[in-house]
Amino acid sequence: MNNEDLFYKELASCPGLPSGQFDVICKKIHRRKIIRRLGITGTVSTVLIFTMLMVVNLRRFEKTAVQPEVAAELQIIQEYLNGEDLEDQIQIYAYFEEQ
Amino acid sequence: MEELDSVTLNKAICGDNKAFRALYDHYSPYIWRLLFRMTGNKPLAEELLQETFIRVHAALRKFKGDSLFSTWIYRIAHNAVLMNYRQHKKFKCHDPFEDQVASESHTDNYLNKQFISKVLAELSIEDRFLLVAREIDGLSFEEISLIYRTSAGTLRTRLSRLKDNIRNRFAETSFEKEAVA
Numbered sequence: 001m002n003n004e005d006l007f008y009k010e011l012a013s014c015p016g017l018p019s020g021q022f023d024v025i026c027k028k029i030h031r032r033k034i035i036r037r038l039g040i041t042g043t044v045s046t047v048l049i050f051t052m053l054m055v056v057n058l059r060r061f062e063k064t065a066v067q068p069e070v071a072a073e074l075q076i077i078q079e080y081l082n083g084e085d086l087e088d089q090i091q092i093y094a095y096f097e098e099q
Numbered sequence: 100m101e102e103l104d105s106v107t108l109n110k111a112i113c114g115d116n117k118a119f120r121a122l123y124d125h126y127s128p129y130i131w132r133l134l135f136r137m138t139g140n141k142p143l144a145e146e147l148l149q150e151t152f153i154r155v156h157a158a159l160r161k162f163k164g165d166s167l168f169s170t171w172i173y174r175i176a177h178n179a180v181l182m183n184y185r186q187h188k189k190f191k192c193h194d195p196f197e198d199q200v201a202s203e204s205h206t207d208n209y210l211n212k213q214f215i216s217k218v219l220a221e222l223s224i225e226d227r228f229l230l231v232a233r234e235i236d237g238l239s240f241e242e243i244s245l246i247y248r249t250s251a252g253t254l255r256t257r258l259s260r261l262k263d264n265i266r267n268r269f270a271e272t273s274f275e276k277e278a279v280a
Binding site for chain 1: 120123124127128131132135137141145148149152153154157214215216218219230231234235265266270
């Protein structure tokens with residue numbers, strides 16, 4: 001038998017398959033299943049909590065938000081108190097005098 | 100390589116644990132030899148064997164029967180090796196023969212064993228896969244081409260060159276021995 005033949009014989013030979021591998025594989029499969037389920041549960045929980053917080057915040061914002069009509073009145077009052085509306089008033093009076 | 104009977108295979112696909120055990124018992128010796136020869140490292144081959152069968156278990160339902168089951172499982176093992184190789188850039192090289200094959204070795208000559216081990220270690224993992232899959236396990240070029248995603252003709256040429264290189268390598272050694280004598 002020459003070296004080349006021996007080479008192919010050696011290539012075909014290898015140590016025996018270690019025992020207990022199947023049990024290790026089953027344990028790992030089981031562990032990965034648990035990790036995957038925990039991951040899915042965690043993700044779903046996070047999404048649900050985030051959505052609930054968003055909804056609660058949105059409702060709170062709607063309750064505390066000022067109505068547009070009230071906001072407009074408040075703006076007019078503020079301008080009156082700060083005297084910012086004087087220029088407009090003068091222009092109106094000037095217009096009526098011209099008339 | 101003989102295929103597992105279709106009844107057991109279908110049961111395994113449907114999630115039957117006993118059938119999966121039978122599938123493991125049937126294919127694991129081939130996959131073990133392939134992984135051991137590709138990595139040359141027993142602990143790593145064990146780890147990759149586990150990884151291969153975990154992946155097989157996870158993907159069993161995706162097996163459509165487009166190829167032989169052995170081709171499919173070889174591809175998973177091949178990919179597991181390549182992924183590990185990319186992650187670690189290289190394997191801890193082939194361990195010396197005497198530590199790993201010990202009493203199972205077919206050679207009587209220690210120097211021959213060492214030389215054969217050296218030649219094996221010099222091959223790329225792809226070449227080792229090609230050699231084991233084709234020359235030892237007897238997969239057809241068409242089946243291997245499904246794993247490599249290259250044409251059967253290219254693989255034929257590649258294996259032919261590879262075998263020529265190995266032959267030349269052994270011829271050189273014989274020549275050196277004669278010269279020394």
